[in-house]
Amino acid sequence: MKNDRKYIKEKISQLRKKLLEYNYQYYTMDTSEVSDYNFDKKLRELFLLEKEHPEFYDPSSPTIRIGVEDPTHYSSIYYYHKYKMYSLQNTYSKKELMTWKKRIQKSISSSLSFVCELKYDGVSINLIYKNGFLTHAVTRGNGKKGENVIENVRTIQSIPIKLIGENHPAYIEIRGEIFLPIKKFLEINAKRTISGKNPYANPRNTASSTLKIQNSKEVYKRTLSCIVYSVMGNNLPFDTQYQALQTLRNWGFEISEKVLLCKTYKEIFHFLDYWSQWKHQLPYQIDGIVIKVNEHHNQSILGYTNKYPRWAIAYKFRPKKLSETKLLNLKFQVGRTGIITPVAEVIPKKISGTIVKRVTLYNDHFIQKIGIHYGDALLLEKGGDIIPKVAKVNIKKRLINASPIYFLTTCPSCRSHLIKKNELFYCPNHLCPSQNMRKIQHFVSERAMNIKGIGNEMVKKLYQKGFLCSISDLYQLKKEKLLQIDGVKEKLADSLIKNIENSKDNSYQRVLYALGIPHVGEYISKKLTEKFLNLNSLIQADEPQLTSIPGIGKKISESIKTYFSINENKKLVEILMKHGLNFSSSYKNIVKNQFSPIEGKSFLFTGRLSSMTRNKAKKLVELLGGRVFHTVNNKIHFIVVGKNFGSKLEKCMKKNHIKILTEEIFIKLIEQGKKEK
DNA sequence: CAGCCTCGAGTTCT
DNA sequence: CTCGAGGCTG
Numbered sequence: 001m002k003n004d005r006k007y008i009k010e011k012i013s014q015l016r017k018k019l020l021e022y023n024y025q026y027y028t029m030d031t032s033e034v035s036d037y038n039f040d041k042k043l044r045e046l047f048l049l050e051k052e053h054p055e056f057y058d059p060s061s062p063t064i065r066i067g068v069e070d071p072t073h074y075s076s077i078y079y080y081h082k083y084k085m086y087s088l089q090n091t092y093s094k095k096e097l098m099t100w101k102k103r104i105q106k107s108i109s110s111s112l113s114f115v116c117e118l119k120y121d122g123v124s125i126n127l128i129y130k131n132g133f134l135t136h137a138v139t140r141g142n143g144k145k146g147e148n149v150i151e152n153v154r155t156i157q158s159i160p161i162k163l164i165g166e167n168h169p170a171y172i173e174i175r176g177e178i179f180l181p182i183k184k185f186l187e188i189n190a191k192r193t194i195s196g197k198n199p200y201a202n203p204r205n206t207a208s209s210t211l212k213i214q215n216s217k218e219v220y221k222r223t224l225s226c227i228v229y230s231v232m233g234n235n236l237p238f239d240t241q242y243q244a245l246q247t248l249r250n251w252g253f254e255i256s257e258k259v260l261l262c263k264t265y266k267e268i269f270h271f272l273d274y275w276s277q278w279k280h281q282l283p284y285q286i287d288g289i290v291i292k293v294n295e296h297h298n299q300s301i302l303g304y305t306n307k308y309p310r311w312a313i314a315y316k317f318r319p320k321k322l323s324e325t326k327l328l329n330l331k332f333q334v335g336r337t338g339i340i341t342p343v344a345e346v347i348p349k350k351i352s353g354t355i356v357k358r359v360t361l362y363n364d365h366f367i368q369k370i371g372i373h374y375g376d377a378l379l380l381e382k383g384g385d386i387i388p389k390v391a392k393v394n395i396k397k398r399l400i401n402a403s404p405i406y407f408l409t410t411c412p413s414c415r416s417h418l419i420k421k422n423e424l425f426y427c428p429n430h431l432c433p434s435q436n437m438r439k440i441q442h443f444v445s446e447r448a449m450n451i452k453g454i455g456n457e458m459v460k461k462l463y464q465k466g467f468l469c470s471i472s473d474l475y476q477l478k479k480e481k482l483l484q485i486d487g488v489k490e491k492l493a494d495s496l497i498k499n500i501e502n503s504k505d506n507s508y509q510r511v512l513y514a515l516g517i518p519h520v521g522e523y524i525s526k527k528l529t530e531k532f533l534n535l536n537s538l539i540q541a542d543e544p545q546l547t548s549i550p551g552i553g554k555k556i557s558e559s560i561k562t563y564f565s566i567n568e569n570k571k572l573v574e575i576l577m578k579h580g581l582n583f584s585s586s587y588k589n590i591v592k593n594q595f596s597p598i599e600g601k602s603f604l605f606t607g608r609l610s611s612m613t614r615n616k617a618k619k620l621v622e623l624l625g626g627r628v629f630h631t632v633n634n635k636i637h638f639i640v641v642g643k644n645f646g647s648k649l650e651k652c653m654k655k656n657h658i659k660i661l662t663e664e665i666f667i668k669l670i671e672q673g674k675k676e677k
Numbered sequence: 678c679a680g681c682c683t684c685g686a687g688t689t690c691t
Numbered sequence: 692c693t694c695g696a697g698g699c700t701g
Contacts, residue, residue, distance in 0.1 A: 305681085333687085339687075354689075356689075357690095360687070360688050362693080362695090518686095520685085524684075555697055555698085556698090631699095631701070
């Protein structure tokens, strides 16, 4: 009996080892010692043994990747990325690429090299390995938080469950792209068509929806692929992008099939031209080329903006086909701030998976630039594959008597004379019915007061019936009025009333944003409510007080002053206060504002710090909600003085309000700031 | 004052 | 996602 167990254990371990090895060979070296048939046979054998002997369970077993694990096993599906997943700055022109290269070269004195990789058109994924084992696979989501799709990702053969080799970092995140080879995509669609289902629009969408299928065995059958391109973590065993790729390959991953390490425009452009010509020969879709600064230390000098790394750019191939449709009608919409937006209504046309009926023309400048006439044949593309955009007009199909488009001179809603400010036309009437309705729609919207059940359509109906003429009417809306709206019955009416009532609990910050003061969005609202703890102090604030907030200048402060000087707005705020909406910051907010040493404060550095780089210091300050400037100005609270400091210190000493800190005190502040958090 | 970055505002469809 | 405006840096 004892021997028997020992034998089984040995057998299981052998099978696991062999399968992992085969798997690696098959998918990375393009050769295999074992046929698919044998591979499956061994896999099945292992599965049966493991099922009979659960005591030998091991999360790294190759069987788990084919989805035999109990799906109820998952913990929560949402997962925060430890390192933010950025998107890439992209460009369609070589000229812009040259500007980019010149720009980054300005901030870097040493010689730069670049790595060019193919940009696979798939779904971004963040693979988390702890001590060499795959533990999570998280979709990009919004860059900070994604969905854990580990069960499905385990079925992907080109992703190792255990990294090859030894001494792997304790924690790493590997970034890659999951995609579906074109051939497989066509097969899946052929099958779907036969069984009467709608075919998928393109391989990318298919890969994306495949990752979300609940049944991992189905996912396994679809044979997704994955390539990886970067590693995040501490003390990584390489210091260039090129080495990172080689390391990834040694760990058992697939990397971009073609990689170029180079220095000059000429080399980069040659790579771009080559692949722009030959991309169709590849068995998968690519939508461009990614160009990255090779050296990690140069990457960290360049750093990141809020959205992208400054050290990388995607050169995208022009979207393949433009879809032609016809301009049927031109509508002018009035936004909540009075901006008039022209929207083209076109013959419905299917473009990469969705039917497009309307497309924005932004403003008059855009219409003139493209040169659109009534009845024109419009060529559409999809910006980022979601929002349709007019690329150009098919001039050949223009009718001889086609008339050019003249922008409106009066508001389509209230007939007021429009005012032109820069490129935009505004309706100046702040009582304009259309603007008014838009304001209500904004007020109830998800990001503002988030009143569920009352969306744009509902507001429109209520507005047209005269039940909802201003924001404040919301809070005296009676059930009997709601019941007069099509499709509203007892149950819905009750829930709407309840949701309106509940919205009174929203924070001051949300309420302020919901008012819709021009130029005051979510971010500025937040800043304002942190500095001015109730509405009264905001109304009474003068310009210098307002502009002392980073991000608020003359225009925004003027807009705020103007808003509260208009009678209707004053009345509105008064009524909302009576209804019990929040017009002061919560206790938590007040405490945060008063006691955090870093949050909301601005720093300036001079001289060299001994315990960290300036870049690191900057990141720490920003992480804790502070700001870092590089030149002396009136918004600075602290100057941190290091070795060999420069003239900035002298300039700061002339300004009485700036506190001078040594490095030690700065570090203490940081420590304290971390504790508060 | 140019150039960069961030924010606000408007938009599409499932 | 995209465009333009506003704010800030150098």
